[in-house]
Amino acid sequence: MTDGEPIPEERGAPHRGAVWGAAAWSAGVLVLLVALPWAARHRLPDPLATHWGGHDPDGSMSPTGAALFPAGTWLVLVLATAALHRFGRRAATGRARGATGAALAAGGVLLTGAQASIVHANLDHARWQDADPVGTAVAAVVAASALAGLLTWLAARPRGATPAGPRPTPGAPVMAVPPGEQVVWLSRVVNPWLQLTAAVLGVCAMGGLLAPASGLIALNWSLVVPFASTSVIVLACSSVRARVTARGLHLGFGPFGWPARRWSPADLESARAEQRGPAQAGGWGYRINGLGTTVMLRRGTCLVVRNRRGAEFAVSLDDAERGAALLNSLIARSDRTAVTHGDDHR
Structure with a gap:
């Protein structure tokens, strides 16, 4: 392929790793959304504050509703992206694929961060009206979700793949390149099991951060750092x-x-x-x-x-x-x- 020609989008590239990673991420986020209020149920008021109008809470839900509502919202988002991937496979390439991945990453961080903030604000209060303000926590969660979405979009953005064309004769050690011709060859390979392992380790690290953020336990870096660092290393090798x-x-x-x-x-x-x-x-x-x-x-x-x-x-x-x-x-x-x-x- 000569310089100056457009590099085609990936064709036939192995996306199973991305699918498995998205599945592990989706399941992990769902578990965290339900588990956070359930683990703190004996320390939460019933109902508990779930909405703030400025500094003070102005809306509440039962602990069950507070667990199931964000979980249901998350399931709708996951099913929508899965439907796009399944039924719009030809259209869901390039930028569209990056957008769906970014939506899952940003949505998961936003919902789990919000759930941790709600649990922490209600923790050890007798009435939902006495819940702590969440303004600073909300700002941090929104920033983290935006960063997660951006990083995922950058990682999934379209890149070139091996251009179409006749293969060289088997065993040919050299490709004939005319003098002055500029050429490029590209290839890509993914190990889906390593990507799945990285996603699972990442969810474990996220859980190790959200539990302390909810006020349930003290932050234990000796637990979070190994999961997070191993997840990054495995992802880089996948x-x-x-x-x-x-x-x-x-x-x-x-x-x-x-x-x-x-x-x-x-x-x-x-x-x-x-x-x-x-x-x-x-x-x-x-x-x-x-x-x-x-x-x-x-x-x-x-x-x-x-x-x-x-x-x-x-x-x-x-x-x-x-x-x-x-x-x-x-x-x-x-x-x-x-x-x-x-x-x-x-």
Whole structure:
């Protein structure tokens, strides 16, 4: 594909991980919405304040209603996004897909944050009219929900994928690139189970923050930090995007493409496609063993690059044969350029 042409949207990219992650997030938020008032039921008035007109509360619900109303609101939002994904699959791509993910993230944070604020405001009061004000908490919850929505939209925004076109002849080590032609190859792979694990760990970390925010328990960072940090690490290892251009190979990990690794053609000795499985790599994720470094997200074809020092780096990717062929062409071009410059100096 030449520079200047539009890069098409992802086609056939594995979105099962996003679906499973959304399912885990939806279930976790539903549990938190119901569990927070239920866990504090012996310390809450009946009814309890659920609406504030300025500084003082001016509306109330029974504890059951206070648990079921936000849970029902959340279910409506989840079902609406699921219906869009199921029945509007062709339309729910690119920006629309990012918007639905952002709605789930922002809505979940908003509802659970509001529920924690309501429980905390009513805690240990005999009457709902005596509930504490929630102005500062509401502002913090709205800001957190907006940030969650923005980050999710950025992570799900459309990116290019491998362009359509004929594959190179099997086993061909080099792709023919006309002189002066600018080319690009892109690929992406996702491990849905790692994304699901990251979502579950994230919900656990969120629960560890909401329970103290509700006043039920004291904040325990030794519980929250391991869940939150492990969730971020697993999420970063759950997907990878690869891009080959005249500048070389760029690998971006996780939904934001960070952290990243880069190799210029001058840094590389060769590239190839090779069949590998988790048993050879030493497991799933980012692995280092006798084969070198392997990012194993699914068994099958891997793009393997060898640098000038002899170290190898492999990553499981779709269409790795074409990526390796293009890289070898760029490496050969870089070698020819280096030789030409050497002759000129002589």
